[in-house]
Amino acid sequence: MSKIILIGANHKTAPVELREKLSFSSEEIVTALEFLKQDKDIKESLVFSTCNRTEILYIPETGEQVNKMIEFVSRHKNVAVSEFKDALYTYKDDDAVLHLFKVASSLDSMVVGEPQILGQIKQAYRIAVENNASGVLLNRLMHKSFSVAKKVRKETGIGDNAVSISYAAIELANKIFSDLSQKTVLLLGAGEMAELAVEHLISNKVKQIIVANRTFKNAVELARKFNGQAVKFEEREDALKDVDIIISSTGATEYVLTRDQVKRAMKKRHHQTLFFIDIAVPRDIDPQINSISNAYVYDIDDLKNIVESNIEQRGKETIKAERYIEEAVVKFRKWLESLAIVPTIKALNDKMSSIVEIECNKTLSSLKHLSKEDIEAIKRMTQAIASRTIHDPILFLRNTGDHRDDSLYLNVTRQLFNIDIPEEK
Amino acid sequence: MNLQTADMVLQIATVFYIVSMAGYVLFLFNQKKIYQKTALCLISTAILFHCISIIVYTITTRQVPVHNLSQSLSVAALALGGMFLFFQYKFDLKILGVFASMLLSAIMLAVWIIPATPIEQNTVLKGFWFYSHILMVFTGEASLALACGAGILYLLQEKGIKTKHQGFFFKRLPSLDLLDNVGYTCLTTGFVLLTIGLVTGFVYAKTIWGRFWSGDPKEIFSVGSWIVYAALLHLRLYSGWRGRKSAIMTIIGFFIIIFTFLGVNMLLGGHHQAFTK
Numbered sequence: 015m016s017k018i019i020l021i022g023a024n025h026k027t028a029p030v031e032l033r034e035k036l037s038f039s040s041e042e043i044v045t046a047l048e049f050l051k052q053d054k055d056i057k058e059s060l061v062f063s064t065c066n067r068t069e070i071l072y073i074p075e076t077g078e079q080v081n082k083m084i085e086f087v088s089r090h091k092n093v094a095v096s097e098f099k100d101a102l103y104t105y106k107d108d109d110a111v112l113h114l115f116k117v118a119s120s121l122d123s124m125v126v127g128e129p130q131i132l133g134q135i136k137q138a139y140r141i142a143v144e145n146n147a148s149g150v151l152l153n154r155l156m157h158k159s160f161s162v163a164k165k166v167r168k169e170t171g172i173g174d175n176a177v178s179i180s181y182a183a184i185e186l187a188n189k190i191f192s193d194l195s196q197k198t199v200l201l202l203g204a205g206e207m208a209e210l211a212v213e214h215l216i217s218n219k220v221k222q223i224i225v226a227n228r229t230f231k232n233a234v235e236l237a238r239k240f241n242g243q244a245v246k247f248e249e250r251e252d253a254l255k256d257v258d259i260i261i262s263s264t265g266a267t268e269y270v271l272t273r274d275q276v277k278r279a280m281k282k283r284h285h286q287t288l289f290f291i292d293i294a295v296p297r298d299i300d301p302q303i304n305s306i307s308n309a310y311v312y313d314i315d316d317l318k319n320i321v322e323s324n325i326e327q328r329g330k331e332t333i334k335a336e337r338y339i340e341e342a343v344v345k346f347r348k349w350l351e352s353l354a355i356v357p358t359i360k361a362l363n364d365k366m367s368s369i370v371e372i373e374c375n376k377t378l379s380s381l382k383h384l385s386k387e388d389i390e391a392i393k394r395m396t397q398a399i400a401s402r403t404i405h406d407p408i409l410f411l412r413n414t415g416d417h418r419d420d421s422l423y424l425n426v427t428r429q430l431f432n433i434d435i436p437e438e439k
Numbered sequence: 440m441n442l443q444t445a446d447m448v449l450q451i452a453t454v455f456y457i458v459s460m461a462g463y464v465l466f467l468f469n470q471k472k473i474y475q476k477t478a479l480c481l482i483s484t485a486i487l488f489h490c491i492s493i494i495v496y497t498i499t500t501r502q503v504p505v506h507n508l509s510q511s512l513s514v515a516a517l518a519l520g521g522m523f524l525f526f527q528y529k530f531d532l533k534i535l536g537v538f539a540s541m542l543l544s545a546i547m548l549a550v551w552i553i554p555a556t557p558i559e560q561n562t563v564l565k566g567f568w569f570y571s572h573i574l575m576v577f578t579g580e581a582s583l584a585l586a587c588g589a590g591i592l593y594l595l596q597e598k599g600i601k602t603k604h605q606g607f608f609f610k611r612l613p614s615l616d617l618l619d620n621v622g623y624t625c626l627t628t629g630f631v632l633l634t635i636g637l638v639t640g641f642v643y644a645k646t647i648w649g650r651f652w653s654g655d656p657k658e659i660f661s662v663g664s665w666i667v668y669a670a671l672l673h674l675r676l677y678s679g680w681r682g683r684k685s686a687i688m689t690i691i692g693f694f695i696i697i698f699t700f701l702g703v704n705m706l707l708g709g710h711h712q713a714f715t716k
Contacts, residue, residue: 174610189600189609192616285679287615304601308682316603323605 016057016151016350016421020110021083021102022069025124028101035093038063040141046090047147055079058149060156062138064131066124071114073151080104111155111346115339118159119166120173127172127328132163150425151353155346162342169338170331179317180214182324183291187259190289190310198222200257201242202250202271203264204232207293209239224257226250228264254279254288261291262298273302276309291317352434353424359408361433366400441499448492449513453547455485460540467537467611475533482540486520493517502565505573507556508701509549515700516546518577519584522628526585530621534612538588568643575636580696582629583668587693589622590686597683619682623675626689630668637665660699667692 023036038046043061050059050072056079059072070083084102088095105113116122120131139156142148148156167173184194191197199220201208204227223242227233230246237244245253254260254276264270276288285308292299292313304311351357374396378389411423428434462478465471493514496504504510523539526532596612599605612618640661641651652658671688674680680688 186600188614189596189612190615192614192620281679285681287682307684310600312603319603320605 018110020105023101024067036068047145058152060142118163166335172331197258199259201225202262204236207263269300270298370400445495452488460544463537463540509553518581522581571639579632586625586689590689593618593686664695
């Protein structure tokens with residue numbers, strides 16, 4: 015039976031400097047795969063690399079070839095083996111499959127449940143297929159990993175909750191307003207925090223961004239960057255009339271918006287909803303504003319609390335996800351075992367014998383005049399036809415030649431005769 | 440076609456309402472679209488059967504079945520179902536089905552539990568104005584019931600956001616804006632229909648009793664609830680009573696409607712009494 019080996023380093027084992035050194039760009043992956051294909055000891059291979067991990071999944075022809083692979087990485091990325099050897103993990107067979115399924119299902123991600131990883135793995139698989147680096151085993155394994163990941167996403171709540179502060183804020187905004195593209199955002203303060211928050215909002219496409227800052231020059235600069243409008247810091251109360259979301263991140267030591275200011279503004283805007291996101295420490299927005307009807311104030315701690323409880327929720331969902339993954343690993347192993355020669359031949363024999371028996375009985379039951387000896391003779395003959403029919407295919411399977419891929423032919427045989435382990439759905 | 444057929448079809452409709460409610464409850468917990476879609480199909484089928492049942496009854500007896508409490512409730516439920524489908528189609532607010540299917544199932548169960556009082560022949564309850572009155576009042580009240588439902592959902596969602604405890608409903612309910620918008624549309628639709636219903640009622644009273652206003656308790660309460668809704672709409676338009684306050688008012692308004700529909704007849708009497716005997 016072929017071995018499945020996975021070596022790699024991720025955010026848990028390697029610091030970011032090392033991960034940067036080990037990471038492969040798409041072009042580098044193509045060259046790496048090209049190189050691995052030339053290697054007689056490696057049957058199939060696949061490389062995937064994101065900012066949090068670099069992993070190589072491969073099927074060796076003989077042995078495990080782990081050291082060879084490590085040297086390969088060292089040469090290819092120009093990093094000394096001693097520098098990254100400690101950060102590497104090596105998984106074999108079931109463990110490798112388990113690890114792959116976990117990665118694809120986003121259980122191994124830095125932010126568990128984040129949805130990008132599956133797309134990145136699919137991309138890596140596409141490159142491997144396009145370059146003919148993957149074969150029967152990795153193809154099946156990768157497809158399995160996609161379906162497990164989909165199942166985990168669908169059946170568990172692992173991707174349901176916001177686990178970053180800006181995402182939690184946007185999720186809240188989406189539960190307050192029905193259409194963010196019609197909403198205007200007021201930024202109080204033009205610091206780095208403000209910029210980060212707005213970048214997320216822009217990806218959610220708000221209608222307009224207004225920036226107010228004590229140093230007007232900075233407000234103008236940031237406004238220009240986001241195609242927005244700058245106003246004087248003193249004008250902030252007037253600005254409340256026309257905005258819907260306020261993100262505050264000034265360095266002020268006192269509240270920059272008080273309850274009375276907002277109350278006055280609320281009247282002018284006919285009590286249309288206002289959502290305050292206060293990411294400043296110390297706080298910018300008077301928490302009392304939350305008691306005004308149709309005004310909602312969330313400060314950094316509120317958002318952190320949401321994120322924490324969401325992370326806790328994800329932890330519970332992880333247990334469920336792991337169960338699905340373990341089931342999938344067992345199934346994959348069964349398929350892998352069935353790819354050996356002996357079970358394939360047995361399955362083939364069984365299938366033929368049962369066809370012959372069914373057909374034979376059907377015919378013989380209508381031929382009442384035959385003697386017992388005749389029946390025996392006919393039965394023997396039909397069985398003989400069956401075994402002669404599959405004799406050559408079996409001979410071929412037993413000896414597919416030195417340089418041919420056994421698993422490929424075994425897989426084809428199983429599909430041709432429909433004796434493959436049934437796929438779900 | 441006869442009354443037994445009408446009754447049987449109505450029973451089938453009731454079963455469909457209840458099964459659709461089960462579907463919606465599953466959807467509420469599970470959030471799988473298939474449950475909501477199935478439940479919507481079931482409730483639509485129920486409404487279709489319900490409609491057939493009422494039509495069969497009307498054709499057989501040559502009168503609209505609003506002659507005792509059980510019949511009136513059944514017609515009210517049909518109006519609610521119809522308005523629900525209308526608003527569902529307009530807003531695609533899936534979760535509103537949970538409220539509608541529960542209310543519908545409850546009303547239909549009441550229809551079967553309440554003993555049917557014998558129907559007195561009444562030649563007065565006929566004519567264009569009478570039917571317009573019935574149609575407008577029932578659909579109007581159905582819209583207001585849905586406004587109340589949207590109001591309840593709004594309060595649930597608003598409470599979670601205001602108190603910063605994202606509970607069971609946070610994921611399951613849509614945005615406050617949308618809930619407020621749905622509530623407002625149901626409210627204005629209901630208000631317009633109710634207004635027309637009251638006017639046609641007065642015209643009908645004039646043709647039968649010779650006067651627009653007879654000081655009947657139901658008339659008083661109807662006008663009273665109309666004033667409550669008119670005040671709410673006015674406050675909303677001119678004093679910014681939106682969101683939470685508006686939601687609370689729609690819920691209160693609907694309770695006044697329920698009392699006008701049931702309580703007045705049972706406790707205070709008057710010439711509407713026959714509908715809800």
